Amino acid sequence: MASMSGQTQGGRDWLRAQTKLGRHAARPVVMFGLLNTILAIIQGTCIAAILGDALVIRAPAAAWAIAGFCIAALLRAGLSVASERVSVRNGSAARQRLRLDVMSRLLAAGPSLLRHEHSAALTTTVVDRVDAMDGFFARWLPASVLAIAGPVLVLLAVAAVDWRAALVLGACGLLVPVAQAASGIGAAAASRHQFQALSRLQARFLDRVRGISTIVLSGRAADEAVALAQAANELRRRTMRVLRVAFIASAALDCALALALVVLAIRYGHAAVTHRLNTVPALFVLLMVPEFFAPLRAFSVAYQDRAHATGAAEALATVPPMPVVAPVTAAIRTVTAHGVSITFEHVGFTWDPARGPALEDISFRVPAGETLVLAGPSGAGKSTILEILLGFVSPQTGRVLVNGADLATIVPEALNRMIASIGQRPTIFAGTVRDNIRFAKPDATDKEIEAAARNARVSQFVESLPRGLDTEIGEGGYGLSGGQAQRVAIARAFLKNAPLLLLDEPTAHLDPATEGDVMDSLRRLSVGRTVVMASHAAAVLSLGNRRLDLRDGRVVTARGAA
Amino acid sequence: MSPLYRILLLWRRQWPWLAAGAIVSVASVLTGAALLALAGAHVAVLLMGATAAVGAMLTALGPARVVLRYAERLVTHSATFRALASLRVWFFRRLAARSAGGLGMQRSGDLASRLVADVEALDGLYLRILVPLASAAVLLLVLLAFLVGQGAELWLPCLGAACLFAVSAFVIPGLAARSAQRSGVAVTGANAGLRVAVLDALSGLREVRMFGAEARMAEGVAARDWEAGLAQGRLATRAAFAQAGGFLCAQLAIVLLLLSASSRPVSAVGAVFLLVAAFEATSGLSRAGALAGHAAAAARRVLDAAAPPANAVAEPATPVDLPRSNALRFDGVHFRWAADRPELFDGLTLEVPQGSRVAILGPSGCGKSTLAALLLKITSPSSGRILLGGADLASLSAEDVRSRFGVLSQSTHLFDDTIRANLLLGRPAADEPAIWRALDEAEIGEFVRSLPEGLDTWLGEGGARVSGGQGRRIALARTLLSEAPILVLDEPGAGLDAQTERAFLKTLNDLPSGRTLLLITHRLTGAERLDRIWRLSGGHAIAAAA
Structure with missing residues (x-):
């Protein structure tokens, strides 16, 4: 989803908005961090006093200094636990907020997404991309503030005893952000590429796993394993590219720290030679060097989180926004009372310009309570007409009227309530047969579900199973034949009890005996409803009194449907 | 550990x-x-x-x-x-x-x-x-x-x-x-x-x-x-x-x-x-x-x-070499999917000679697809034997057995890849003419030619970018492309309109001789040329006239 070229405007704006949201929550962590630095300064003072006394006058440790050191140590331990817990909570709260937002947007965008994206790739966006934002809120936001405030606090303390040493420290500290910026630009780009490799690996694996039986039976499992190894190696190479650059920043930090220590040691060495050395301040300054660099180190580590967040921001910013809800018009509310009539007026639709139009200038009318059969070879445009009625896609030319109201003005929820649909490949979720039927109406009673199962002839095959309707079935309908899965979908339609019924080749996978049964059920289901059915099976054609023959997206003949 | x-x-x-x-x-x-x-x-x-x-x-x-x-x-x-x-x-x-x-x-x-x-x-x-x-x-x-x-x-x-x-x-x-x-x-x-x-x-x-x-x-x-x-x-x-x-x-x-x-x-x-x-x-x-x-x-x-599942089909410790012949024989096979499920086969015996064209008929739920699963060593009979070229399947390695079969099952998967890559799965070394021949035999060549990107058209998740019937025919073409000597087609007509189905079944009649064809279906259209028809019923196979 992310564009290969630099950061997009949308991604930047999105990240800015997130920063504003996250800063507030990060405030306690920043506070804890500053307190920690102050306590470290106190501890440094105590150690310097103790060691100074020991070195110069060989005196045992002063009680106040030991006590101060210990109290500060306990407080720091408590602070680190508190800070960690708040950070984790912030990261997890932000993830949950973002995930719900992205998920809702994807659900609102609907099934047309699946024509361009694999569901596994979308899942990567919702799961891994959002997870990648965790560090941004938990670590980066506080670290980016502490990286300035923490070292400044230390510098002030050092300047109070030796302003020249403070200058040295400050100069060495400045090297860190410079090196970070230089390597950070490369790291951000590399992180984007790394994520794409991860996303591709996941989508590929998921797709292969779903078809693993096909792969094994074709004797290609070994080849697929090799391909997976290549993809995994590609991921490793990309990750190492990110890290090679990121580690340079940490190496620069090591250098800056060593440089500061060496310069200060030389400085105090000279002072010692000329006997102008104040032992305690010198010790204090040396002890403060690691404390000065600690927030910078945290910053450097969190810089990776920022790089991941930049990549994630772009992907998340490209997820379609929530649609604006159109005002409900009066016509829609009366729909169910009088049944549903459908009118197509010069409708045209193209999935892919390179393949030519899927529908061209289609016009027809189905009065309320009537059945229209769409006939024609596969690829003629039957499914596209149904997808338009389902609201998955909108006509690009012409318009569709439902009870005289333009389909485009009907809110998706209202449209959903009117329609029950049975597709070519119904999705069966892992779970029991009963749960799968209940999906159509979560508040349905067991009685309603059993009635729907009976009407759709689901009972016929579940009766032979030991647990009946409570038999567990696997993802994608494992354990059910194609015809059985189809009957579960019909049971869903019975349960939903909607006035408009859309059927896409409902008997494609059924043997004649079952097909007859299912046709009986469908005939019963169609009573009093408007039905649009795509089919090429002869038995089904008998159902319709109106028929539209399609070929290459155009109407060839129309009977009773003009 | x-x-x-x-x-x-x-x-x-x-x-x-x-x-x-x-x-x-x-x-x-x-x-x-x-x-x-x-x-x-x-x-x-x-x-x-x-x-x-x-x-x-x-x-x-x-x-x-x-x-x-x-x-x-x-x-x-x-x-x-x-x-x-x-x-x-x-x-x-x-x-x-x-x-x-x-x-x-x-x-x-x-x-x-x-x-x-x-x-x-x-x-x-x-x-x-x-x-x-x-x-x-x-x-x-x-x-x-x-x-x-x-x-x-x-x-x-x-x-x-x-x-x-x-x-x-x-x-x-x-x-x-x-x-x-x-x-x-x-x-x-x-x-x-x-x-x-x-x-x-x-x-x-x-x-x-x-x-x-x-x-x-x-x-x-x-x-x-x-x-x-x-x-x-x-x-x-x-x-x-x-x-x-x-x-x-x-x-x-x-x-x-x-x-x-x-x-x-x-x-x-x-x-x-x-x-x-x-x-x-x-x-x-x-x-x-x-x-x-x-x-x-x-x-x-x-x-x-x-970890291997509990009911995995055990591989023989020392698999015997694959026999030359591709004749198949079920010999008194008993089978049920689970202990609490009814017995599907109750002494099933049937024969498919090498190079023959055989249909196995029966209503849904009678075990037609299970027959294919048994042949491919996805599962094994509780008693009785299945012979390939005279050798018991139990003594052959699963990989060897599967190399003899080209399978179109009801759950055949289309991968999120190009049409070409999907077809090559069955035979990686196939050249372009062979691919087109298979597509034509599956009655889908014309459609693929009409696509601007032809064989390099991306199929989408589970074949989402083509219709159900088109996807089914691409899967068929993949099976036809494979060079396996035994073709097992489980309901090849599902999702095809009557005209396409008949045309496809006619092209099957022109398969090179020597290739065994096992057609598993609930009905015959009359277009098939068959040597033998078995009807599955009550756990037995009954020979019907061809």
């Missing part, structure tokens, strides 16, 4: 890399400790008023430390990723070995979670646990050696400090690992649950829209997310406490030395610096203990999904 240990054994081929990483890491840690200890001693000497030149040792150690540190990070990370990549491939191979019949009750999202997230969680095993443990062990020796070199006044505090170091590097991580065991299991489970919920909602987008289930699905995901957040929070709290414990050990060790600093100040300053370096090098270990709980749970999930 503990799951983490088994994972380590699986990394056998990466051991040299892993060992190299550990060695560089230990060297880097030692350099760091030496640098700080020497620098401390040097400063102490200066502060005592004595003059001392910055030793050559010290000047060399600085840059060495920076370089080693960088090398350590690169080598250990690279070694980890190699190990993880090999584990992923191993996982896939094992999964393939157990999934000839499909995923069954396993969820693809859960398996993806195991392959990606759980394997990822194992990176901590080496990077954050094993390598620091190696460093900690070496550092402990160094600390003890340092202890011996000190005067008697410092023995006690140094010994105390070494003990504290051992506590922070070994005892606290061990305790954290034990206490994090349950939250580790919760975290891996919750993460997988989240991924499955998201994938379910997104791959079922059509159904979700049709039944207005958007809010329900989003709620389900949010609930899983909340659970995952809770589990992670619990794990993080344990890690934070372990870390605080390690920190306090370090601070206490410093206090011990400070208390006795006046007796031998120079040594004491050196010791403090050494301690600081030692504790810093292993500061991650305390919290890594909590990670170990997570890693162990992840390892168990990876190993579980890769």
